[in-house]
Amino acid sequence: MKRWNSASEAGTTFVSQGIEALLPRLRRFARGLTGNVADADDIVQSACEKALGSASQWANGTRLDSWLYRIIHTVWLDELRRRRHRNGTGLDEAVEEPGGDVVAHVEARLRLEEVRRLMAELPNEQRAVMLLVCVEGLGYRDAAEVLSVPIGTVMSRLARGRAALLTRLGEAPRRVADGRRG
Template identity: 55%
Template sequence: MSTGEAGDAAGPAFRQQVVAMLPRLRRFARGLTGGSAADADDLVQIAVMRAIERAGQWVVGTRLDSWLFRIVHNAWIDEVRSRKVREADPDADFDRMVGDHGEPRVEASLTLEAVRKATAKLPEEQRAVLMLVCVEGLSYRDAADSLGVPIGTVMSRLARARAALAARLGGARPGAAGGNVIKLG
């Protein structure tokens, strides 16, 4: 397959597909940035600009989502390299959950906050794999393509991420007698 011409590839159909991907790109970016909505929005803006500028590099017939996730990930790597990673409260910019019942809302909010905090503490490599596979639903192969790593690396990073989350969220292990089972993907 060949790449499209920059003019054709960045046309209205391409742009519509990119716009349709924005919620997923933002969700992935929030995972990479530790949950900062502002940083995630900046990252997605950079990635979308790069995607439009380099639309001719996208191979027609391949998965646009994998290509866009890779651009977001590469933009994040560039950002981390260009500045010292600042320590920030990963929960500061998360939107609050809205619920009809006070108690379930508080309980669900506390559980969600615990998962967000635990996820934010994962190494970036594990967090990226976890977001792509468990949140975005990419296959191991597509996640590997998006991150530019072998599929075995995706599998090992995902296993380590799941184990670390289980340990941080009360030591629950899949299949542990009497423990909570945490299913992530």
């Protein structure tokens, strides 16, 4: 007959299991922040270790993913302060190769690569908001809590980020055609 776990033990296990389940999304958020695979995974690992070391600080009833996004963002800002950001293009290193028409595939990859490159050019605070809301699907309130800013700031940064992305996407085909992609 199984016994049920104490609240503290179950809670710690809950966080551990939750983090493992969230690893793909944490890697995606970190990839968007850093722009390359190695930096992103280093940050996720560091953030996970910090989170597990302070699992008791996570409050039941709040979003585990938001708590982890906040830790990742903090680790990344700390890293930026320590060294200059190496803005690589490593996103495709581990991406599976889809099949289908070769020309269409190449064009699509160029387009998405362009979006990632433009995202990397955004100011860090706009990029973080775009990733949290547009990619990770957080609501404004949760994104504001992750970044420790007011909701109005989230809205402003989102509006500026989207506008910049749209402006540059409109210019992107010309840059690709001119062979001036970064």
